Amino acid sequence: xxxxxxxxxxxxxxxxxxxxxxxxxxxxxxxxxxxxxxxxxxxxxxxxxxxxxxxxxxxxxxxxxxxxxxxxxxxxxxxxxxxxxxxxxxxxxxxxxxxxxxxxxxxxxxxxxxxxxxxxxxxxxxxxxxxxxxxxxxxxxxxxxxxxxxxxxxxxxxxxxxxxxxxxxxxxxxxxxxxxxxxxxxxxxxxxxxxxxxxxxxxxxxxxxxxxxxxxxxxxxxxxxxxxxxxxxxxxxxxxxxxxxxxxxxxxxxxxxxxxxxxxxxxxxxxxxxxxxxxxxxxxxxxxxxxxxxxxxxxxxxxxxxxxxxxxxxxxxxxxxxxxxxxxxxxxxxxxxxxxxxxxxxxxxxxxxxxxxxxxxxxxxxxxxxxxxxxxxxxxxxxxxxxxxxxxxxxxxxxxxxxxxxxxxxxxxxxxxxxxxxx
Amino acid sequence: xxxxxxxxxxxxxxxxxxxxxxxxxxxxxxxxxxxxxxxxxxxxxxxxxxxxxxxxxxxxxxxxxxxxxxxxxxxxxxxxxxxxxxxxxxxxxxxxxxxxxxxxxxxxxxxxxxxxxxxxxxxxxxxxxxxxxxxxxxxxxxxxxxxxxxxxxxxxxxxxxxxxxxxxxxxxxxxxxxxxxxxxxxxxxxxxxxxxxxxxxxxxxxxxxxxxxxxxxxxxxxxxxxxxxxxxxxxxxxxxxxxxxxxxxxxxxxxxxxxxxxxxxxxxxxxxxxxxxxxxxxxxxxxxxxxxxxxxxxxxxxxxxxxxxxxxxxxxxxxxxxxxxxxxxxxxxxxxxxxxxxxxxxxxxxxxxxxxxxxxxxxxxxxxxxxxxxxxxxxxxxxxxxxxxxxxxxxxxxxxxxxxxxxxxxxxxxxxxxxxxxx
Numbered sequence: 001x002x003x004x005x006x007x008x009x010x011x012x013x014x015x016x017x018x019x020x021x022x023x024x025x026x027x028x029x030x031x032x033x034x035x036x037x038x039x040x041x042x043x044x045x046x047x048x049x050x051x052x053x054x055x056x057x058x059x060x061x062x063x064x065x066x067x068x069x070x071x072x073x074x075x076x077x078x079x080x081x082x083x084x085x086x087x088x089x090x091x092x093x094x095x096x097x098x099x100x101x102x103x104x105x106x107x108x109x110x111x112x113x114x115x116x117x118x119x120x121x122x123x124x125x126x127x128x129x130x131x132x133x134x135x136x137x138x139x140x141x142x143x144x145x146x147x148x149x150x151x152x153x154x155x156x157x158x159x160x161x162x163x164x165x166x167x168x169x170x171x172x173x174x175x176x177x178x179x180x181x182x183x184x185x186x187x188x189x190x191x192x193x194x195x196x197x198x199x200x201x202x203x204x205x206x207x208x209x210x211x212x213x214x215x216x217x218x219x220x221x222x223x224x225x226x227x228x229x230x231x232x233x234x235x236x237x238x239x240x241x242x243x244x245x246x247x248x249x250x251x252x253x254x255x256x257x258x259x260x261x262x263x264x265x266x267x268x269x270x271x272x273x274x275x276x277x278x279x280x281x282x283x284x285x286x287x288x289x290x291x292x293x294x295x296x297x298x299x300x301x302x303x304x305x306x307x308x309x310x311x312x313x314x315x316x317x318x319x320x321x322x323x324x325x326x327x328x329x330x331x332x333x334x335x336x337x338x339x340x341x342x343x344x345x346x347x348x349x350x351x352x353x354x355x356x357x358x359x360x361x362x363x364x365x366x367x368x369x370x371x372x373x374x375x376x377x378x379x380x381x382x383x384x385x386x387x388x389x390x391x392x393x394x395x396x397x398x399x400x401x402x403x404x405x406x407x408x409x410x411x412x413x414x415x416x417x418x419x420x421x422x423x
Numbered sequence: 424x425x426x427x428x429x430x431x432x433x434x435x436x437x438x439x440x441x442x443x444x445x446x447x448x449x450x451x452x453x454x455x456x457x458x459x460x461x462x463x464x465x466x467x468x469x470x471x472x473x474x475x476x477x478x479x480x481x482x483x484x485x486x487x488x489x490x491x492x493x494x495x496x497x498x499x500x501x502x503x504x505x506x507x508x509x510x511x512x513x514x515x516x517x518x519x520x521x522x523x524x525x526x527x528x529x530x531x532x533x534x535x536x537x538x539x540x541x542x543x544x545x546x547x548x549x550x551x552x553x554x555x556x557x558x559x560x561x562x563x564x565x566x567x568x569x570x571x572x573x574x575x576x577x578x579x580x581x582x583x584x585x586x587x588x589x590x591x592x593x594x595x596x597x598x599x600x601x602x603x604x605x606x607x608x609x610x611x612x613x614x615x616x617x618x619x620x621x622x623x624x625x626x627x628x629x630x631x632x633x634x635x636x637x638x639x640x641x642x643x644x645x646x647x648x649x650x651x652x653x654x655x656x657x658x659x660x661x662x663x664x665x666x667x668x669x670x671x672x673x674x675x676x677x678x679x680x681x682x683x684x685x686x687x688x689x690x691x692x693x694x695x696x697x698x699x700x701x702x703x704x705x706x707x708x709x710x711x712x713x714x715x716x717x718x719x720x721x722x723x724x725x726x727x728x729x730x731x732x733x734x735x736x737x738x739x740x741x742x743x744x745x746x747x748x749x750x751x752x753x754x755x756x757x758x759x760x761x762x763x764x765x766x767x768x769x770x771x772x773x774x775x776x777x778x779x780x781x782x783x784x785x786x787x788x789x790x791x792x793x794x795x796x797x798x799x800x801x802x803x804x805x806x807x808x809x810x811x812x813x814x815x816x817x818x819x820x821x822x823x824x825x826x827x828x829x830x831x832x833x834x835x836x837x838x839x840x841x842x843x844x845x846x
Contacts (some may be wrong), residue, residue, distance in 0.1 A: 004478070006515045009468060126469060136809075143787060154798075318424065369691070383570065
């Protein structure tokens with residue numbers, strides 16, 4: 001009988017061993033892809049100073065941050081908190097170690113972040129994010145934007161998801177330029193927000209929202225037409241040119257988008273990405289390329305990752321200009337929604353290769369040797385050392401391993417044994 | 424110019440990419456060994472309820488714990504804290520999921536724990552621990568104590584340490600029985616503490632400390648002789664028998680120790696372990712076997728890991744008896760002391776296999792293809808997409824990769840290229 005509530009805290013992912021093994025495999029898959037694409041793996045501390053974490057945070061972040069409290073021993077822990085993403089600690093890391101890093105610095109971080117969000121199904125307060133970033137010093141060519149998107153596409157491909165993953169790409173300069181051309185810069189926050197939500201509501205609602213901002217019906221019409229633009233490079237670029245927007249920022253964005261899409265085509269990614277004007281990304285630090293990953297056959301799931309270009313990673317920490325581009329896969333949420341929708345290729349493998357079952361203590365020595373030999377041959381092997389009946393031992397063995405090896409007097413004497421495959 | 428202090432918090436390990444890669448390799452090595460020995464990997468949340476974390480903690484733990492504070496959004500986060508070890512969350516996990524686990528449950532956890540200890544060189548507040556545990560239901564044969572020690576010995580062997588690692592093993596029942604025989608149960612706390620520190624002080628100081636506890640000189644003499652006992656199975660068991668202690672607990676401990684040492688001999692571990700009466704382990708939850716790992720050629724470093732048998736993992740959480748045995752490698756501290764003492768076999772490998780260097784944008788497409796092919800062949804490859812001079816690109820390439828491939832017009836035309844090995 002339990003004496004106490006032993007459930008994990010609300011908003012934490014706690015997996016049984018089999019699911020934990022699958023999750024671990026996905027994490028390892030992403031890690032391997034990031035490595036293969038040339039990203040160096042680092043870890044930043046989970047606890048950081050509020051001065052760093054909140055250097056630029058808006059109201060929401062501040063509300064969601066987990067502060068850690070001063071203890072008697074560590075009295076200098078005042079004003080420390082848990083990191084809520086990997087980007088802020090990375091900015092601190094790059095500034096701190098700038099002289100020991102080689103730029104462009106291709107770096108990845110796979111670890112847990114913490115946000116005290118309101119608890120609800122499928123929302124996590126403690127969650128894995130798998131970030132890949134490329135940081136330049138003074139400048140960073142646009143080709144790296146495509147590099148990040150390709151890398152993340154390969155990472156998704158490694159997960160064994162039963163449905164296509166689509167990268168949807170935009171460039172903030174296009175939207176900003178459009179709003180400049182329409183003299184709507186002052187309303188850009190509200191309009192970004194409306195575009196960001198356009199997918200979740202009907203066209204009529206989006207129209208109303210734009211009208212409520214006091215926009216003329218002609219402009220509303222043009223904006224609605226704009227946010228519908230999406231498709232492959234040729235179609236999207238042509239549709240955007242046909243808007244006949246005379247604005248420097250707009251044309252810069254168009255040209256940047258064209259370059260990124262062109263490189264992705266050259267990298268053989270056609271069919272797994274498109275341009276999409278609905279993608280603006282809420283967070284305000286993106287300055288050029290922005291992108292999101294979706295499962296087009298499961299629109300309800302929404303974004304399963306994304307990222308973009310930030311012209312200055314660490315402006316709050318240093319005068320040195322450090323432009324970057326990065327993307328992130330929210331693995332805990334992704335794992336949750338993939339399981340909810342049954343979208344993971346089945347992974348019902350037993351966790352171990354072999355279980356060695358000595359019939360009595362007399363066979364322990366031989367059992368240990370057999371296990372040692374198997375491990376030296378790169379197999380996993382557990383020895384069943386309980387004093388249960390053979391039937392119980394076999395049942396246990398079959399639950400953890402693909403193959404069983406029963407060892408009795410005969411096997412020891414003849415130094416020979418059978419390998420039994422469990423179902 | 425920095426605008427702000429960007430150092431990590433005191434007590435955190437923050438590594439440059441090269442050292443991070445080495446650390447990652449050690450972590451992966453331990454993880455692989457645990458898997459090969461049949462341990463299933465799980466993760467428990469970093470944040471847990473104080474009610475769980477402090478169920479049995481003593482004063483020190485309570486002082487060192489990092490509490491996380493209530494935020495506006497997550498108002499139910501009151502009375503939550505960061506886990507300070509893996510054992511308490513494991514106890515909660517096993518009780519919570521008991522009906523979905525197979526016993527003996529061989530389980531491992533590799534992750535960060537948090538203690539707000541006083542900051543000092545080589546002490547960490549945020550540190551990796553690599554735990555392996557075996558939990559039984561109602562009972563757990565002694566053979567599993569040897570299984571844990573063997574597993575940890577293999578884990579240390581995987582790290583590439585330039586000096587031998589020795590497992591020093593004892594059994595709490597031996598010491599408890601001895602104190603019973605001497606009618607010293609009431610002073611056992613103080614005497615355990617003196618034994619625990621005996622290694623760090625002279626024999627004379629230990630003698631004084633025992634005398635200060637008011638022990639008769641005859642008893643002091645016997646205790647001093649006792650704690651000097653160490654060596655292989657034959658020698659240690661014989662020395663202990665020669666003490667002629669008539670006590671049930673003592674003899675139980677002796678027999679248990681004998682069994683564990685015997686199994687380790689049978690598992691071919693002779694030379695890498697010994698019995699040692701100085702090993703008692705401070706934490707009070709151990710009940711039988713206790714062990715520590717040391718580097719005998721570097722005594723000053725002290726323990727680099729340890730563990731033991733606990734007769735009841737989760738007595739505070741459930742009435743179900745769950746005996747276990749577990750061990751832990753404190754990897755962050757170990758990595759620190761190994762580097763301090765230059766004890767890690769050199770790992771100066773470049774992080775990546777290939778850097779592909781297109782001379783101009785005209786060769787980007789070919790460069791992307793070459794990189795893709797290499798990755799498909801399981802190599803890591805980065806494309807150098809900067810617009811720098813070739814010399815600068817080569818310098819960058821040589822700093823991150825073992826091999827470089829320069830691609831110009833000719834290479835594209837002939838679909839052929841040279842592979843250059845960097846120094």
